[in-house]
Amino acid sequence: MADTANLEKSVIDTSSMEKNVTGGNNDPMFGDLRNADGSSLRSGEDILSLQDLDPALNMKMHLVNNAIDEIGWTGYHWKLFFLNGFGYAVDSLILLFQSIVAPSAFREFGQHGYANALTIAVYVGMLTGAIFWGFSADVIGRKWAFNITLFICSASCVIAGAMPNWPSLAFFIALLGFGGGGNLILDTTVFLEYLPSNKQWLLTFLAAWWGLGQAITGFIAWGFMVPGKWNCTDVETCTKANNWGWRYMLFTGGALVFVMSVLRITVVRLRETPKYLLGLGEDAKVVETFxxxxxxxxRPCSLTLEKLEAYGQIQSAHGKKLFSFSETRIHFRGLFINKKMTISTILVWVSWALIGLIYPLFYVFLPTYLANHGRVFDRTTFETWRNYCITNICGIPGPIIAGYMCNTKLLGRKYTMSIGALITCAFFFAYTAVKTAAQDTAFTCLIACFLNIYYGTLYAYTPEVLPSAHRGTGNGVAVAFNRIMGIVSAIVATFANTQTSAPLYICASLFILAAGISAVFPYEPYGRRSS
Structure with a gap:
C-alpha cells in the first residue's frame, strides 16, 4: 500500500510539475511536434514513466524523448545502424570462430588437454565481458566502452592465431570473448538511446547483422578450411607447417574486426548518449548534444537548459561515488524498483538463460540421435562448408521479418517472440524425422531463420524495458545468464550420455515455455518510448 501511495504521489507531482513549467500543453516539448517532413508527431508515452518513482527523472526523460523525436532520423543514425551492426556481426563471428578452429587446432596440438576448452573459454570470456562492460557502461558511460571493446576483439583474434599451444590459444579466445561480451550489450544500448520512437523497431531489425556475421564467418571458413594444403587430417602428422587454415582464419577475422573498430572511431565519432548524461545530472551536455x-x-530542437533544470535534480540514478559498492547496489536495485519491474527483469533474465541452454544443447544430442536412426549424411569438406554458408545466410531474414512483425499493433514485441519460439519449436521436433541430406539442410535453414525472429526480438526487447540509468547492468546480467547456460551445454556435451533422445524433446519443449514467458511479459514497447 505504501508503494501504491508513493506511485500515486509521483503521478500527481509529475503532472503538477509539467503544468507549472509549461503552463499547459502549448509548449512544443509537450504538445504537437513536427517531423522534418512536416508531419505531425504527438509526444508519446514513455514505457517506464511511472516506474522509477523519481519525478525529476520522469519529466526530464520525457523532454529528452521529445527532443529525440523532434530531431528525428538523421545521417548520424544511419552511421550508428551500420557500425553498431558491425558489433552484432562481430559477436556472432566470435562464437562461430572458436567452434570452427577448435578441431583443427586441437589436432595440431596433439589432442592433449580438454577438447571443449575453447568453447568454455569463449563463454567464460563473454560472461565476464557482459557483466564487466554492462556495469561499466552505467558507470563510465557508453562511449568509452563502445569504442574499446572492438579493439580488444581484433587484437585478441590476431594474437590467438599465432599461439603455439592449446592453453595459450584458449586464453586469447577467452579474451576475444571478453571484448565481444560487452560489445553486444553496448550496440543495442547506444543505438536505442539515440533512436526516435517511430524507429525503435529498427533495434530488432539490427539483429540481421548477426546473421550477416555468421555468413561472413562461413565464407571465411569455406575459403581457409577446405584446401588440403592448409588443413591436416591425421593427428600423427599434423604440424603448424601443414595446418595453417585455422590460423589464417583468425588472422582474417581479426583484421576485419580491426577495420570495423577504426571505422567506429573515424566515421561515427560517437558522442555520449543523452540519456546516460541525463542520469549523471549533466543537463547542459544533454542540451548541447541535441x-x-x-x-x-x-533539424528543429526546442529543448533548452532552462526546461530541464526546472524539474530539479535527479536523485535515483547514481550514488555519491561512481566506483563504489553503493553504486553497484543502486544499479541492481534500480532493476527491481517495484513489483512490475521486478517481474519484468526476472522473466527477461530467465528467457536469456533458456535460449542459452536450449539451442546449443539441442545440437549436442542431435548428431548421435540421427546416427542411431541410420541418418548419417556423408558430405565432402566442400559441401560441408557450402551448406554452412547457406544455413547462416538463411538466418539473415529472421530479424528482418521480426522487425516488421514487432512494429504491428496486433503482435508487438511480445507476440513476435512467442510466434518465433513456437515455430522454432515445431521445426526442432520435425528435425528429428529428417531422412535425406537435402531435408537436413532445409531444416537447419528454417531453424536459423525462425530462431532469429525470437532471438533478434529478445535482443531488442531487453534494453527497451530497462531504465536507461541501469540499462547496461540489466542487459549485461541478462546476457551473462545466457553465457552461463552456454558453459553448461559445453560441459554436458563432454560428460553426458548422448545416446538418449530425451534431451532433444526436452529442448524443443522448452521453446514452448519461452513462448509462454514472452506472452506474459509485463511491458509491451510497441507504441511507447524507451525510458
Whole structure:
C-alpha cells in the first residue's frame, strides 16, 4: 500500500510539475511536434514513466524523448545502424570462430588437454565481458566502452592465431570473448538511446547483422578450411607447417574486426548518449548534444537548459561515488524498483538463460540421435562448408521479418517472440524425422531463420524495458545468464550420455515455455518510448 501511495504521489507531482513549467500543453516539448517532413508527431508515452518513482527523472526523460523525436532520423543514425551492426556481426563471428578452429587446432596440438576448452573459454570470456562492460557502461558511460571493446576483439583474434599451444590459444579466445561480451550489450544500448520512437523497431531489425556475421564467418571458413594444403587430417602428422587454415582464419577475422573498430572511431565519432548524461545530472551536455545534432542535420530542437533544470535534480540514478559498492547496489536495485519491474527483469533474465541452454544443447544430442536412426549424411569438406554458408545466410531474414512483425499493433514485441519460439519449436521436433541430406539442410535453414525472429526480438526487447540509468547492468546480467547456460551445454556435451533422445524433446519443449514467458511479459514497447 505504501508503494501504491508513493506511485500515486509521483503521478500527481509529475503532472503538477509539467503544468507549472509549461503552463499547459502549448509548449512544443509537450504538445504537437513536427517531423522534418512536416508531419505531425504527438509526444508519446514513455514505457517506464511511472516506474522509477523519481519525478525529476520522469519529466526530464520525457523532454529528452521529445527532443529525440523532434530531431528525428538523421545521417548520424544511419552511421550508428551500420557500425553498431558491425558489433552484432562481430559477436556472432566470435562464437562461430572458436567452434570452427577448435578441431583443427586441437589436432595440431596433439589432442592433449580438454577438447571443449575453447568453447568454455569463449563463454567464460563473454560472461565476464557482459557483466564487466554492462556495469561499466552505467558507470563510465557508453562511449568509452563502445569504442574499446572492438579493439580488444581484433587484437585478441590476431594474437590467438599465432599461439603455439592449446592453453595459450584458449586464453586469447577467452579474451576475444571478453571484448565481444560487452560489445553486444553496448550496440543495442547506444543505438536505442539515440533512436526516435517511430524507429525503435529498427533495434530488432539490427539483429540481421548477426546473421550477416555468421555468413561472413562461413565464407571465411569455406575459403581457409577446405584446401588440403592448409588443413591436416591425421593427428600423427599434423604440424603448424601443414595446418595453417585455422590460423589464417583468425588472422582474417581479426583484421576485419580491426577495420570495423577504426571505422567506429573515424566515421561515427560517437558522442555520449543523452540519456546516460541525463542520469549523471549533466543537463547542459544533454542540451548541447541535441543542439549539435539539430544544427548539423538542419533539424528543429526546442529543448533548452532552462526546461530541464526546472524539474530539479535527479536523485535515483547514481550514488555519491561512481566506483563504489553503493553504486553497484543502486544499479541492481534500480532493476527491481517495484513489483512490475521486478517481474519484468526476472522473466527477461530467465528467457536469456533458456535460449542459452536450449539451442546449443539441442545440437549436442542431435548428431548421435540421427546416427542411431541410420541418418548419417556423408558430405565432402566442400559441401560441408557450402551448406554452412547457406544455413547462416538463411538466418539473415529472421530479424528482418521480426522487425516488421514487432512494429504491428496486433503482435508487438511480445507476440513476435512467442510466434518465433513456437515455430522454432515445431521445426526442432520435425528435425528429428529428417531422412535425406537435402531435408537436413532445409531444416537447419528454417531453424536459423525462425530462431532469429525470437532471438533478434529478445535482443531488442531487453534494453527497451530497462531504465536507461541501469540499462547496461540489466542487459549485461541478462546476457551473462545466457553465457552461463552456454558453459553448461559445453560441459554436458563432454560428460553426458548422448545416446538418449530425451534431451532433444526436452529442448524443443522448452521453446514452448519461452513462448509462454514472452506472452506474459509485463511491458509491451510497441507504441511507447524507451525510458
Amino acid at each position: 543542439q549539435f545534432l539539430a544544427a548539423k542535420y538542419n
